[in-house]
Amino acid sequence: MGDLAHAVIAGDPVALARAISLAEEGTPRGERILADVYPSTGRASLIGVTGPPGAGKSSLVNHLLALYRSRGRALGVVAIDPSSAFSGGAILGDRIRMQQHALDESVFIRSMATRGQFGGLSRATRDAVDLMDAAGRDPILIETVGVGQDEVDVVRLADTVLVVLTPGQGDDIQAIKAGLLEIADLFVINKSDHSGADRLASDLEGMLALGERRLWTPPILMTVATEGKGIEDLTLAIDRHARFLREGNRLRARRRAAVSARFTEILRDRLMARLGSRESGGSGYEAYEERLLDRQIDPYSAAREVLDRIGSRPTPGGGAAAGPVLDHLGVAVRRIEDRLDLYRDVLGLDLQAVEEVAGEGVRAALLPAGRARIELLEPTGGATPIARFLERRGEGIHHVCFEVDDLDAALERFRNAGLSTTAGEGSARLEKSAGAEGSRIAFIHPRSTGGVLIELREAGRGKR
Ligand SMILES: Nc1nc2c(ncn2[C@@H]2O[C@H](COP(=O)(O)OP(=O)(O)OP(=O)(O)O)[C@@H](O)[C@H]2O)c(=O)[nH]1
Ligand SMILES: [Mg+2]
Structure with missing residues (x-):
């Protein structure tokens, strides 16, 4: 194992930051570090926080950080939104009398820029989460804006997903992005100091009652993030969901879906990269697009041709042929x-x-x-x-x-x-x-x- 991977596992925040950068750049060195730390991952609870822009996600995360810190935990945050402002959980710092100088050490925050290329965002996020996990950060919070499909896909890989809503958004849950409500393990109605919070809550209840019966019904929590109201109850609800997951094989089943999505994505990216590269014997992806457009080949035959070509190329330890x-x-x-x-x-x-x-x-x-x-x-x-x-x-x-x-x-x-x-x-x-x-x-x-x-x-x- 390399020195950097060692240092990450030992919890060194400088090494952690460096390793995340290497992984984010997609370097072979980054990949090796990820491979080295992988056996040390899977211990942290992953809490996803998503919702419409400006719903108060970062404000909530800040309060959650402060609360978990007061329980003596070393935390990690991945924010997929460079504009998010985090204080490292200092909001309640005075009230709960934390040692201020320990702030940087106990909360590790990383911002991820949204990437244009497909898959880039969730890959980088998962890698950062793994590294924080190996470094002993627990829980790890992941904040994404619940707008693009990429962002929703990233956050659904968490163990517990908080969907943060606010009253008065188009006055109607119909206006909320499709797919966002479905991934909630907990609903947080933030800005409940504004009018309409009760109406939103009853709309959500109605929606949940209409749906099929499930083992876990997402609770609906009211918060005022600016005042720190409702945060304690929120952490209790998160703990309840964690206990629910630990019963039976639920956590494992959930994480199986996450590793499967990740593995598929890496395979797909690698295959596509290989298709587009000279390695593929010039059988570039774009050449196929042209032939498909000109009706020279049908998509199924094209796919078979490409796969045959990849399969027949000698690979180390490849098949008998x-x-x-x-x-x-x-x-x-x-x-x-x-x-x-x-x-x-x-x-x-x-x-x-x-x-x-x-x-x-x-x-x-x-x-x-x-x-x-x-x-x-x-x-x-x-x-x-x-x-x-x-x-x-x-x-x-x-x-x-x-x-x-x-x-x-x-x-x-x-x-x-x-x-x-x-x-x-x-x-x-x-x-x-x-x-x-x-x-x-x-x-x-x-x-x-x-x-x-x-x-x-x-x-x-x-x-x-
Ligand atoms: N009145 C009120 N304002 C709040 C509350 N929570 C957050 N805000 C304000 O709402 C604004 C947005 O808060 P953020 O925490 O940045 O929201 P966000 O969801 O992280 O925003 P993006 O990351 O930009 O999507 C800030 O000005 C907060 O002060 C609340 O409970 N009540
Ligand atoms: Mg934010």
Whole structure:
């Protein structure tokens, strides 16, 4: 695990902010941090707060922050609206006598800009929530304006959704955006100091009574956020909903829907990106649009063509038809750190990890490059193959590794071609030994290959 992920899990707010930025930029490094922290997530309660613009969502969140802080909790807030003003829960600060200096540490607030591109918003939000969750923030509040579909989709992924309404909005619940009322676990009628709050409440009650009977009927709460009225009752209602979710398998079922939506979205985005990229053999998405418009192909056949093409491309560890795939180039170096300048800093490859391969006598720096990777190999002892290679030939490419589906079948082919696989020096290593992370590997001696040591690694095991 990287240092930054460690620091996030340890609760360091600076590391948390940095990790969220990396994730938001969609960098490979951000993805790795998310992968590292993922096992530490799923602990925080997620509270979504949505409603029409200006309903008082941020004011309510501020009061909720103050209340949860008074219970000694470290909180997180994701606001999908850069204009939202948060005080970090300081509104009640004087009244409940919180230590003011602890303010920044105990409330972590992150604003997300609404993105134009599809999926960008909810992806960035979920990532930020995960990082806060791993950092021990609980609960995490998510504020979105309940206008666009994106915003509604984001907030429905929370465990408990508060829909904040105000009296006098077109005087009618018909005027409220479709889909907003359906996602409410709790209704909050804020600005109940204004007239019409009772009427709105009875309209909502009427609507709920008309709907089918459900296990959880969303309670309707009245608040005046500017005065902090009704906040205590609101937190009690949130707690009640949390208890309801904990009964049976309800929380798990709800979160299953959320992970499913997230997973589908990532897959869809990746597939679309691949379609639009050169990787897809020039079969760009736009080219299909043209052909569809010109009635040269129908949408079903087009979809089948595209999927066939993606499916037939060799992928690491892909299906039986995939054939061998270049897995990595092993480069012998005296000191990994001296060569990172070139591979990481100049070439711009990502340093995924540096690991000690016990039994092989090497430290290996893993730098993914496309579907394959460069492995910088530094000897850890004098009597190791890499050390001997350095002595004889100096630094340079030490071996080329291919991933094969069936190692035994591949070795059989090499032997049948009269190539030396398990014979000669270092025969022990040529046995199917357990390589890095326990995958089965074998080596073909450079004598029989024109000077290149070939490593074969069996797919499907010890995959990175
Ligand atoms: N009278 C009254 N005003 C309120 C109440 N709650 C909030 N306001 C005011 O309503 C305005 C909007 O409040 P915000 O908390 O920013 O509302 P919001 O829903 O976060 O707004 P957006 O994020 O811009 O959609 C502010 O001027 C608040 O002072 C309330 O209960 N009564
Ligand atoms: Mg707001």
